[in-house]
Amino acid sequence: MTEADIYQFLDGVFRDLFKRGDIVLQADLSAADVVGWDSFRQVEITLALEERYGIRIRTRELDEVANLGDLVALTLGKARTRT
Amino acid sequence: MQSAALEPIGGLSGVVDRFIRPRTLKGWVINRERRCGGKDITITARLSGRLIGEGRPIAERPDVVDERGYLAGFQLECSEDIPDEAVAFGRLNIDASDPLGATGTLPIYDRERNIALATVLRSAPPMGAEAVSTLLGVIAAKATLTGEAKQALVDLRTRHFSEGGATPKPPPARDPAAEADRQLMMRFESLGADCDLGIVQRSFGAEPLGLLRFSSIRTQELTAALADRLRGVGSPVLTVLSVDNEGEYRTSDRRYGMQAHTFFFEGSVERDELFGQQCKKIAYLARNLLETIEDGEKILVHHMMPNRLSEAQLQALLDAVRAIGPSPLLYVENAVADGQSGTVVLRDNGLLVGYLARVEDKAAQTAQANAEVWRSICRAAVERVSSADAARRQS
Numbered sequence: 449m450t451e452a453d454i455y456q457f458l459d460g461v462f463r464d465l466f467k468r469g470d471i472v473l474q475a476d477l478s479a480a481d482v483v484g485w486d487s488f489r490q491v492e493i494t495l496a497l498e499e500r501y502g503i504r505i506r507t508r509e510l511d512e513v514a515n516l517g518d519l520v521a522l523t524l525g526k527a528r529t530r531t
Numbered sequence: 532m533q534s535a536a537l538e539p540i541g542g543l544s545g546v547v548d549r550f551i552r553p554r555t556l557k558g559w560v561i562n563r564e565r566r567c568g569g570k571d572i573t574i575t576a577r578l579s580g581r582l583i584g585e586g587r588p589i590a591e592r593p594d595v596v597d598e599r600g601y602l603a604g605f606q607l608e609c610s611e612d613i614p615d616e617a618v619a620f621g622r623l624n625i626d627a628s629d630p631l632g633a634t635g636t637l638p639i640y641d642r643e644r645n646i647a648l649a650t651v652l653r654s655a656p657p658m659g660a661e662a663v664s665t666l667l668g669v670i671a672a673k674a675t676l677t678g679e680a681k682q683a684l685v686d687l688r689t690r691h692f693s694e695g696g697a698t699p700k701p702p703p704a705r706d707p708a709a710e711a712d713r714q715l716m717m718r719f720e721s722l723g724a725d726c727d728l729g730i731v732q733r734s735f736g737a738e739p740l741g742l743l744r745f746s747s748i749r750t751q752e753l754t755a756a757l758a759d760r761l762r763g764v765g766s767p768v769l770t771v772l773s774v775d776n777e778g779e780y781r782t783s784d785r786r787y788g789m790q791a792h793t794f795f796f797e798g799s800v801e802r803d804e805l806f807g808q809q810c811k812k813i814a815y816l817a818r819n820l821l822e823t824i825e826d827g828e829k830i831l832v833h834h835m836m837p838n839r840l841s842e843a844q845l846q847a848l849l850d851a852v853r854a855i856g857p858s859p860l861l862y863v864e865n866a867v868a869d870g871q872s873g874t875v876v877l878r879d880n881g882l883l884v885g886y887l888a889r890v891e892d893k894a895a896q897t898a899q900a901n902a903e904v905w906r907s908i909c910r911a912a913v914e915r916v917s918s919a920d921a922a923r924r925q926s
Contacts, residue, residue: 487740488794491812498815507740507819508826511717 449527454520461496465489475517501527543572543627543635550643553612556584558637559592559603560627569602572629576607579622584609618647649683713737715909720829723748728832731905742816745792750835750844752787757851761821765814772806782809827857830912834863849882861912863887873907877915885912
């Protein structure tokens with residue numbers, strides 16, 4: 449698994465959640481850049497990652513997540529540890 | 532021949548069904564009696580009364596008129612950018628007329644108006660709760676709002692209103708002092724009973740995820756829920772999804788009465804799907820609240836205004852927390868003495884008690900007005916906890 453895989457998965461999640469296809473997912477994308485990316489949506493994104501990769505992401509860990517790159521790195525680290 | 536079901540006005544009917552930002556309008560217009568060809572109709576666009584565009588139908592619109600050669604579709608390239616406000620609030624007027632004197636006013640398609648409205652709301656500058664409330668009341672009365680515009684209303688309310696929830700994100704870290712405040716606020720986790728702390732955290736750019744951050748729950752039920760380690764919270768069997776007076780879906784827990792916004796309105800989302808999502812979300816946040824308490828690194832805050840809890844209620848709540856983990860508990864209540872507001876005391880049983888002056892001025896009774904006092908309370912609480920930890924280590 450690579451970061452690219454996670455970005456690809458998140459692309460579908462974002463399309464689903466925000467009903468938009470024009471959001472370019474990149475490392476420095478943050479919630480401030482996407483209308484509607486709020487704490488509630490963050491939970492949904494997190495749950496999607498947990499389910500897809502069989503991991504657990506804690507809210508406390510999300511406190512440190514500043515952008516999409518951080519979230520992808522966190523997910524990748526947990527997923528690799530799991531396997 | 533087919534035509535869309537629009538009432539003819541002055542003999543001409545039509546609609547602006549597409550607004551291509553910043554200055555292109557597309558739509559169709561017909562003379563219902565076909566007294567003259569569509570290409571003879573003149574369409575004008577006026578922005579606040581000022582002429583900004585003029586044109587004629589140039590294309591067939593088989594979806595509107597199935598008569599070959601009848602030109603009904605138009606595209607106006609306006610001379611000025613058209614603000615979304617103008618589209619949303621009716622300052623853009625599109626009129627049509629033909630050489631035989633027939634006239635008509637072309638409405639802007641609801642979808643386009645809703646998109647424009649959503650855009651306006653999402654970029655609205657900060658405004659007071661009263662203004663937002665008035666705006667919401669006016670707009671919500673419109674039956675034509677689509678899910679997108681309704682969602683924008685939710686976003687607006689959460690950005691400006693005390694019930695909060697769906698948040699615009701904290702602005703990127705500003706100066707070091709602001710970042711220090713944000714980090715200070717991230718050290719606290721709301722345990723209800725209201726949304727005050729959550730709103731104050733937002734005012735400092737802190738947006739921690741939390742089960743009770745934007746929920747309401749009574750102290751007694753909170754204590755019972757914690758004593759039961761939040762067992763079953765978020766379970767579909769124990770969760771109820773209902774619609775409030777404003778048409779918003781809310782969840783509540785059958786046993787503990789914990790209520791939470793969903794920020795989705797009736798009709799804008801599939802109910803069963805929403806229910807499933809909300810249950811998962813609540814369960815996730817419940818699981819994390821337990822882990823947070825077990826970690827002991829965050830300070831839990833229970834805020835109860837204007838009523839004061841009895842000593843027995845406080846002890847029961849503290850015991851319920853302690854049974855889960857070592858997180859300090861800060862109880863915030865009304866300040867009753869001069870100079871007390873913004874201070875925190877550490878009681879012998881380990882309970883932190885903070886004092887907040889009650890703001891009597893309703894207009895000022897907002898999180899923003901209390902933010903400075905809350906910051907003082909939070910700073911004092913951290914200092915008390917640090918001192919207690921240091922003393923414990925020394926002994």
